[in-house]
Amino acid sequence: MPLDFTKHPCFNPDVKGKYGRVHLPVAPKCNIQCGYCNRKYDCVNESRPGVTSNVLSPGQALYYVNDLVESGKPISVVGIAGPGDPFANPEQTMETLRLIRKRHPDMLLCVSTNGLGVGPYIAELAELKVSHITITMNAIDPEIGADVYSWVRDHKKPLRGLAAAELLLERQIQAMKTIKAHGLTLKINTILIPGVNDHHIDAVAAFAKSEGADLHNIIPMCPVEGTMFENLDEPTPAMIHEARDIAGTYMPQMTHCQRCRADACGLLAEGTTQDTLKKLEQAANAPINPDEERPYVAVATREGVLVNEHLGEAAELSIFGEKDGLFQCLETRATPDAGSGSERWMDLAKNLSDCRAILVSGVGPKPTAFLRQAGLKVVVMEGLIDETLRRIYAGEEVRSPLRKTKCGEKCTGSGAGCG
Structure with a gap:
């Protein structure tokens, strides 16, 4: 017509x-x-x-x-x-x-x-x-x-x-x-x-x-x-x-x-x-590709309560989802080893293909680009995991404090960074 x-x-x-x-x-x-x-x-x-x-x-x-x-x-x-x-x-x-x-x-x-x-x-x-x-x-x-x-x-x-x-x-x-x-x-x-x-x-x-x-x-x-x-x-x-x-x-x-x-x-x-x-x-605040079935959220956390770890320094990510009406850590997944450049972030994106978002306290532009291209919403923040998950699953804006430090500036981690 x-x-x-x-x-x-x-x-x-x-x-x-x-x-x-x-x-x-x-x-x-x-x-x-x-x-x-x-x-x-x-x-x-x-x-x-x-x-x-x-x-x-x-x-x-x-x-x-x-x-x-x-x-x-x-x-x-x-x-x-x-x-x-x-x-x-x-x-x-x-x-x-x-x-x-x-x-x-x-x-x-x-x-x-x-x-x-x-x-x-x-x-x-x-x-x-x-x-x-x-x-x-x-x-x-x-x-x-x-x-x-x-x-x-x-x-x-x-x-x-x-x-x-x-x-x-x-x-x-x-x-x-x-x-x-x-x-x-x-x-x-x-x-x-x-x-x-x-x-x-x-x-x-x-x-x-x-x-x-x-x-x-x-x-x-x-x-x-x-x-x-x-x-x-x-x-x-x-x-x-x-x-x-x-x-x-x-x-x-x-x-x-x-x-x-x-x-x-x-x-x-x-x-x-x-x-x-x-x-x-x-x-x-919906998943980047809303028609996809992505039930989980990956979190860079040291103790399972706060978003408080830079992606480049995280040896593993906690995978959260809804279970029995609550947000729970269902498993942990190891992150690819540093030093492989772009391949590291391509592998990570594949490993998180069932996640709608990833919560980190810091992340560089290269992994951000790869993760977003793979359909993950990258949320840079510090704060309580549970409250942030509630907002993400409800399609609401995440209002937690953002880190102002740019990747590579005043980094207190191991120095492995996002390469």
Whole structure:
């Protein structure tokens, strides 16, 4: 059955009060640094792009969408817009879209990106029937772009200044051409930054039109503490109206954008409800792959009462589960010997394939990445095991104190660490 594009509230203002959207915050990393952006996680106090109260795995994102649909929320669109860039996190983004398309074949799918890394994925996006792609293009003159972006990272190589802006623009143009070649709807977002690109909006609109873009969305910059543009004044409504009037001579303008958070949910004109925030928190505290049967939790503990051991120093892990209505240590499992590098953590992940989470007082980035990839939720904390298990099995946030010491700093263990 063909998708009904008229149900997309961002592209059809006539249905903005009837159909809603949900943004899935599965993409925490970003590959550029804009002068107006400060990404925040675990934040419920700000309503702007780059902000989310939780970050989800693809499996958790599907769990969340299922919950919203089953509860009767009028969601017609699933989008991915951060809190970083979807294609600085391509594995998470694409797997999320695959899961949603398979489970919800009638759902509209869209993504919003800076355009730097989307190119290699456009063909599959079209296969998945992602109907709308948004690219944020703030300048078509690299000299202006150099004033907007602090850096651009391509394959771990950071670029700055003119070189960064030139690369980003080149990738954006390539992406625009490929998107239209695959017959997808293309929207261009432009952040209006007073004194930086406000005189350049018409040029962006004209160029976007020449490349076949379907809609243009001029968004007023929001001054954000801790950013390069924090001391600039926010554009006035009159400035935005004037810019839209000028850009509108080239292409249609979107005028009802809400500058949505990366975890926005519901109708455009409504804020995210407490009920929805609760559903998001439950999803974030579900197993990384909620459909898998993983009844146990692994714990790095010295005496079986507290989480108080660094993973790299633990010779064995206690495996907890529910028995007779109580959380009990059911067995212990030896950890692989140190010194084998990545193979050590691959073996550990296999040995914990029936565990939904692992609780440790400290852990390095390499084992964290391997364990999460294998579907384990890695919880870094210190505190009572029983209370933490209660929260994990109830799908609640773990609120135990976190260790602030980075792995390798002031380590009091044997020095074997996470290698």
